[in-house]
Amino acid sequence: MIEKGKESGGTWIDPDDSPEWTDEMFERADVYEGDRLIRRGRPKSEAPKVPINIRLSPDVIERFKASGPGWQTRIDAALKQYIAEHPERV
Template identity: 55%
Template sequence: MSENKRDTKAAWVDPDDVPELTDEWFDDADVHDNGVLIRRGRGRPKVATPKQQITLRLDADIIERFRATGPGWQARINEALRKAG
């Protein structure tokens, strides 16, 4: 009978092949607590001053002019109001 034997020799790791441990490397690392993966929050990071949702009535021609500029038209309205203020 032949017996399967596993190779138990440790694989040689060249110290020069190990990645440099930078702050960015640690920021991208997964965090585990007692073997359980702690997942980061989903979505965008929280901002210090979040925008508030309001209802604002504008003339139709103003809305059409901003919509015609493509995606991000609401942010451009915000920028225009900021410049005017």
């Protein structure tokens, strides 16, 4: 019998007594190709957005937030549209 450290919260008795893996456990498990960890989730963007601080009028924020989730993305789209329509000003 091998005793685990106090931080692990228990005593290991027999590896054969470990619980069976569920589909959920397999879904959350890390995947490796050789020694390389394969990252899951959304792939990295070629042009990631840059976090900034900006001050906007309360009525602008209120209007965009009122349209629901994704309001920051819609502000980004509105600014891109402005740049496309006014290339001489940028």
